[in-house]
Amino acid sequence: MAGNVGQSFYIAWRYLAFHKWRTAILVLSLSLIVALPLAVDRTIDRISWTLKSRAKDTPLLLGPRESSLDLVLSALYFIKSSPAGLTYAAVDAVERTQLARAIPLRLGVEARGYPVVGTDLDYIDFRQLKLAQGRLPALLGDCVLGATAARQLRLAAGDTITTNSKDFLNIAGAYPMRLNIVGVLASSHTPDDDGIFVDLKTMWVAEGIGHGHQDLTQDASQSLILKQSGRSIAANAAVMEYQEVTPDNLSSYHFHGDQGSYPLTAVIVAPTDQRAATILRGRFMESDASYRLLLPSDAIDKLLNTVFRLNRLFQSAILVTGLATVGIAILVFVLSAEMRRSEMATLHMMGSRRTIAFELYGAEALIILGLCLVAAFTLAAGFEKILPWIFYRLLEG
Amino acid sequence: MIGFDQVVFGYGASPLLRIPSLTIEAGRSMAIIGPSGAGKTTLLSLIAGILTPQSGALSIFGTNIGALSDVERRRFRSRTIGFVFQDFRLMPYLTVFDNILHPYRIADQLTVCEGTRQSAQALAGSLGLGDKLGRYPEALSQGERQRVAIARALVTEPKIILADEPTGNLDMRTKRVCLDLLLEKARARQATFLMVTHDAGLLEQFDRVVDISDYGG
Numbered sequence: 017m018a019g020n021v022g023q024s025f026y027i028a029w030r031y032l033a034f035h036k037w038r039t040a041i042l043v044l045s046l047s048l049i050v051a052l053p054l055a056v057d058r059t060i061d062r063i064s065w066t067l068k069s070r071a072k073d074t075p076l077l078l079g080p081r082e083s084s085l086d087l088v089l090s091a092l093y094f095i096k097s098s099p100a101g102l103t104y105a106a107v108d109a110v111e112r113t114q115l116a117r118a119i120p121l122r123l124g125v126e127a128r129g130y131p132v133v134g135t136d137l138d139y140i141d142f143r144q145l146k147l148a149q150g151r152l153p154a155l156l157g158d159c160v161l162g163a164t165a166a167r168q169l170r171l172a173a174g175d176t177i178t179t180n181s182k183d184f185l186n187i188a189g190a191y192p193m194r195l196n197i198v199g200v201l202a203s204s205h206t207p208d209d210d211g212i213f214v215d216l217k218t219m220w221v222a223e224g225i226g227h228g229h230q231d232l233t234q235d236a237s238q239s240l241i242l243k244q245s246g247r248s249i250a251a252n253a254a255v256m257e258y259q260e261v262t263p264d265n266l267s268s269y270h271f272h273g274d275q276g277s278y279p280l281t282a283v284i285v286a287p288t289d290q291r292a293a294t295i296l297r298g299r300f301m302e303s304d305a306s307y308r309l310l311l312p313s314d315a316i317d318k319l320l321n322t323v324f325r326l327n328r329l330f331q332s333a334i335l336v337t338g339l340a341t342v343g344i345a346i347l348v349f350v351l352s353a354e355m356r357r358s359e360m361a362t363l364h365m366m367g368s369r370r371t372i373a374f375e376l377y378g379a380e381a382l383i384i385l386g387l388c389l390v391a392a393f394t395l396a397a398g399f400e401k402i403l404p405w406i407f408y409r410l411l412e413g
Numbered sequence: 414m415i416g417f418d419q420v421v422f423g424y425g426a427s428p429l430l431r432i433p434s435l436t437i438e439a440g441r442s443m444a445i446i447g448p449s450g451a452g453k454t455t456l457l458s459l460i461a462g463i464l465t466p467q468s469g470a471l472s473i474f475g476t477n478i479g480a481l482s483d484v485e486r487r488r489f490r491s492r493t494i495g496f497v498f499q500d501f502r503l504m505p506y507l508t509v510f511d512n513i514l515h516p517y518r519i520a521d522q523l524t525v526c527e528g529t530r531q532s533a534q535a536l537a538g539s540l541g542l543g544d545k546l547g548r549y550p551e552a553l554s555q556g557e558r559q560r561v562a563i564a565r566a567l568v569t570e571p572k573i574i575l576a577d578e579p580t581g582n583l584d585m586r587t588k589r590v591c592l593d594l595l596l597e598k599a600r601a602r603q604a605t606f607l608m609v610t611h612d613a614g615l616l617e618q619f620d621r622v623v624d625i626s627d628y629g630g
Contacts (some may be wrong), residue, residue, distance in 0.1 A: 023518040023525065027507075034506030034549070362502040365463055367491025368519035370484060 020369060021379075028379035038348075043384060046345055047391035049338035053331050054392065055399030060327055062400075063407055064320050067093070070206060071312040073143075075293060076116070076285035078106055078300070078309050088315040091121050091282035093207045094131040095408050102307050104216075105276040106283050113299065115292035117142075119284040122219045127179045127195065130165040133211045134219020140201075142286060143208055149173050150199030153215050156269055157261025159195040162211040163203035173199050176260075177212065179222045193222040194260035220278055221261075221269060228258040228269035285309060353377060414439050415460060415573070415605065420469035422452075422459060428467070430455055432628045437621075439474070439572070442596060442606040444616050447625035453609040456625060457575045460607065461494045462486035474572065484521070491520035495566030495604075497576040497595070501558045503550040503565075510546040513537055513564045523569065536564050540594065556587040560594065567598055574599050576608040580615065592618060 032039040070092050079087035080101030089095050110118035119142055122134035133139075137152060150173030153159060161171060171177060175197045195214060203209055220226045258265045271278075287293035300309035353373075360373045369375070417435040421428045430452045437443055445453050458464040459471055465479045465486075472478070473493070481489060495516075503512050513533045517523045537543055540560045550558055559579060566574055576595060580588035592608075592615055599606035608619070616622050 020521070027515075027518055030511060031506045358502075359504065362498070363519050364487075365458075365461065365490075365496055366516055366519060367487050367489070367494065369521045370487060372519050 021375070024372070024375035025379045025383070028376050028383055031376070032380060032383055039384070039387075042345060042348060043387045043391050045341050046384070047388045047395055049334060049341050050388065050392035051395035051399060053334045055396040055403060056327060056330060058396070059400055059403040059407065060323060063404060064323070066206075067316045067320065068313065071316040074284055074312045075287060076296065076309050077312050078102070078110060078118075078283040078285050078307055079281070081306055081308050084308075084310050084315045085319055087282055087310070088312045089411055090123055091284070092312055093408075094123060094133060094211060095207070095412055099281070100279065102280045102282065103276060104278045104280055106280060106307055108276060110283060110285055110296075113296060115296050116285045116287040119286065120216055120280050121282045121284060122216055122223075122279065123281045125179050125219065125222045127177045127212050128169055130162075130169070130210055130212050132159070132179060132195075132219065132222060133213050134216045134222075135213060136216060139284070140213070142284065143204070143206070145204055145208055146202040148200045148202040150197070152199060153213065153218070154198070155196075155261065156215070156218055156221065156266060157193070157196050158198045158218065159212050159214045160199040160201055161197055162201050162209040162213070164209035165212055166200040171197055171200075173197055191224075191257060191259050193218075195222075196261070216278075217271075218261075220271065223279075225278055226269060226271040228261065228265050349377065349381070414472075414474065416470075416472045418470045418472070420459070420466045420471050422455060422464060422466050430459075430625075430628050432456075432469070435623070435628075437605060437607065439605050440600075440603040441620040442599060442608070442618075443621040443623060444619040445607060445609045445623050445625055446611070446613075446616070451625045452628065453625050454577055456628075457577055457607065457609060460573065461496065461575055462490050488521050491516060491523060492569065493572050495569065495571035495574045497559075497562050497566045497574065497579040499578040499581040501550070501562040503558060503561055505550055508547050508549060509537065509542055509553070509561050510534070512550065512561050513568050515565060516569050520569075529568070533564070533568050536568055537561075540564050555583055556590065559583060559587070559591050563591070563594060563598070567602070570602060571604060573605045573607070576606070578609050578611065580610065580612060585614075588612065588615065 071088065074092055077088060077091055079091065080099045082099050082101065086099050090099065104120065107118045107120050110116055117138060119138045120135060121139070123131055125132040125134075139145075140152060147160070148163065150160065159177065161169070161177075166172065169177070176194050177197060179193045179195065195212070195218070201208065201213075214222070217226060221228075258268065261269065285296065287296055297309055300307075363372050415435075415437040417432040419434075420432040421430070423429040445456060447453050455464065459466060459478075460473065462478045462481065463486075470477050470479065473489075476489065478486065478489070504515060507515065510533065511518075513536065514525055514529065517525045517529055523529075534543075534546070537546055540563060542557065542560055542564065545553065545557065550561065553561065559582075562579070566576075574595065579595070580591050583591060595606060595608070596618060598604075610616070
């Protein structure tokens with residue numbers, strides 16, 4: 017009996033292999049209707065877990081009054097352009113309350129496709145990030161790479177990385193800045209793995225807010241001076257701006273204006289306790305300032321509710337498409353059986369087993385089912401690699 | 414030996430075949446002739462146990478075919494009968510080698526083993542198909558296809574070879590080659606060989622010729 021089954025599977029396999037394109041199309045169509053919803057479901061589960069756990073680990077977030085979702089996506093996941101409107105004064109505002117630790121964040125600059133995150137060392141401590149090699153940034157121009165960024169870019173402590181020029185056609189804009197990689201963080205399986213972490217001041221220099229240039233008090237620079245009044249010197253555009261912080265030019269870096277007016281993306285607010293959190297939320301709710309304090313998990317829950325609703329719609333559409341595909345597959349089998357009636361008649365005349373037609377069609381169906389399962393799980397695994405990328409690109413808008 | 418004793422077969426009330434007595438000796442060859450629709454293929458089907466007589470007894474090597482169950486007749490057919498069809502009826506999705514071995518794969522009590530593979534290979538070689546075992550039927554000439562069909566009919570070493578106009582689609586030269594092959598192989602195996610044909614030019618090669626119209630209902 018087992019031998020007969022083996023022979024039937026052999027004949028069925030030869031039949032399917034001979035009609036390889038028909039088989040491939042059938043297998044692909046059937047496996048797609050299994051793979052797609054499976055992959056989408058699993059991806060949403062994974063994204064949902066990732067988003068929620070990160071949001072849960074961030075008690076409060078201070079940012080501009082505009083879209084809370086944009087703020088959360090930018091400050092927590094580094095996947096959205098920075099909302100404008102927050103300044104460093106917000107950090108002072110939080111710290112004055114003595115109810116929380118304020119960790120400033122500044123985003124908006126990239127280096128080789130990875131976000132540069134301007135913050136202070138409290139961030140490393142707050143996120144419990146560990147160094148895999150090197151040290152933490154200590155000087156202007158230093159940076160540490162997240163584990164994924166370092167691996168993908170094949171960079172290590174001692175290398176350098178240059179920020180992307182946002183406005184290279186603007187001669188008055190910020191120039192690309194070469195950062196000195198002084199350390200690499202251990203993998204944390206969070207968005208921090210994709211970050212390039214610098215001190216806030218380094219970030220502001222990369223944005224062109226602070227800068228270093230040749231010494232205008234030297235005799236050789238007199239031809240560059242347009243106007244001098246006391247300590248204030250106005251020079252022309254020929255003044256050489258430094259693009260890399262070195263021990264020689266470090267002292268020439270400086271900032272103009274009040275630090276309180278320098279831009280931030282968000283401030284992570286870590287209250288001392290639950291009571292402090294409640295008080296802070298009340299204070300900032302009443303505040304007529306242009307910024308607000310929000311619970312990141314609220315924004316993420318809203319986003320995920322929308323995602324889940326869209327997924328239900330998608331799953332319903334796939335179910336209808338799937339039923340149609342299965343119907344077509346059955347039709348293909350029936351038509352194929354119809355076309356093979358003379359073949360079965362020949363087998364009957366040759367003294368075949370009574371159940372030969374059942375065995376052959378059954379074996380074909382089982383082989384196709386098996387191939388579909390293998391193809392479906394392979395496709396699902398592939399989709400699961402692509403879908404998060406698509407999801408995050410969609411969030412970026 | 415194949416013996417018909419008062420065998421009647423037909424559809425509905427009117428019999429198509431009425432064979433009061435006919436004996437075909439083992440190891441002999443017989444041509445069956447007659448007009449279309451006279452019952453030549455029906456006669457082969459009765460001998461193969463595909464059809465059963467309405468009345469009378471048809472015994473093959475001492476077994477009354479009409480008394481066997483469907484499963485028994487299938488087993489009898491797979492072990493005792495080799496069929497060669499006019500339109501070859503090869504499986505387009507199987508190679509020459511797999512087509513030859515096909516009877517072993519579809520029958521109840523036959524199995525493919527190293528011995529059957531070797532004998533199939535030897536048989537194919539003796540029919541000039543040795544270098545074409547991996548090809549599919551679509552890549553063969555008509556004559557080659559018929560040789561594959563002959564090899565498939567002979568591979569189980571049947572005691573009876575039934576051929577239903579196997580030369581009908583072939584040119585004269587190929588017809589003769591094909592018939593010579595069938596007769597040679599049947600004689601070498603001492604198998605009884607029955608062939609339906611319309612071709613009067615081939616009849617002289619048979620031990621016996623039966624006109625089926627003599628047995629019309």
